[in-house]
Amino acid sequence: MTRPRLGLFTRLLENAPAADRYRFALEQISHAEQLGFASAWVAQHHFGETEGGLPSPFVLLAAAAQRTQRIALATGVVTLPLDDPLRAAEDASVLDALSEGRVQLGIAAGGTPSSFPAFGRDPAERRELFAEHLEVLRDALAGRGVRGTDSRIYPPAGDLGQRIWQATFSVGGGTRAGADGDGLLLSRTQPRPEGEHARPLHELQLPIIDAYLEALPEGTAPRILASRTALVVDPEHRTLALERAEPGLRSLAALQPGFDAERASLQELIEVTDTHVGTVEEVAASLQADAALPRVTDVSFQVHSIDAGHELTLRSLELLAQEVAPRVGLDTGAEAASALRSAHRSPDTGTTPPTAPRCGSGGTGSAGRSAA
16 A cells, blocks of 8 residues: 555634634645645534534535645535435536546535434434435436436536545444445544543554455455544644643543543543644654554544644644655655545556445444544
8 A cells, every 4th residue: 555645634613703714724725735735625514613614515615626726625524414415416526527526525424413403304314314315426426317317417427426435433334435435534533432541543443444445345446544633833832732732632532431531631631532733753753653544545634623723723734744744654745636536446457446336224333423
């Protein structure tokens, strides 16, 4: 497997009005492209600004398409049980045309359960909805008639249906993503079993990777992305970075069952949330201890749950690309972006594998929080 490609991820959580959040995200994506990041992933969250600030990822990515030329524009993720899959296919296809084939389409069955009723959905049925909607999405993207009709989407989606990624927290979800020939998205918020707070993230995710690769059809190129939290700062800003990290990490750590986040030290919070924060040397060292990273094809970095602010985030992107990536073996530059653009193609023949079988047995295994 080649070196993992460097990516950016954002949930648009700056402490700012919506218009500023979107402006910051567009500036970060443009800056990331200039620095050689291969991909930019944006999360989708509904109803409120605390979980995430973007209900309409295709709209924001369309704006990003007009400001960039190479970087992949990716959803991390579309909550497919909530969306009309035909509209998702149409929006993704228009975005792919605008960006000249740069879309990577991340999807998931999870999401905040309280969001489902407003869409007329039952969160208890999310797996069944995911399977049903994924079938419609695949038909639409493949140019087949939708829902038993002769209606086909415009513009045609080309091979966009082969650029789907499934997010999951579970081994079963990894198996399903692999069997479908899709990419695999691994979350930085991977839940831990109660009482196992000290287990590093890679120990929980390596079995998912193994299951995915085992299920992947022969001749299908693996696509595995690991999302990680990282804030890299210059030495003079290290104290400020740690101060800004503590509130968000304490809130995130409090979600771990049985963990006393209120009394935990900052170092304990960093460890239990698998956060990489500090100078170039510190972040590079902590990333080198992550045994999952040599097994993946892509790594996307977000500053969340740290409230870093826009300026520190921009500087962190610079240090990640220019200083950390060479130290830990992450691929950057135009060639990395080009490689991701064709990553769904067979490594042996350069052709796109046959359309993956329709998913008829449930979702990705992610529950509650979005697996992104």
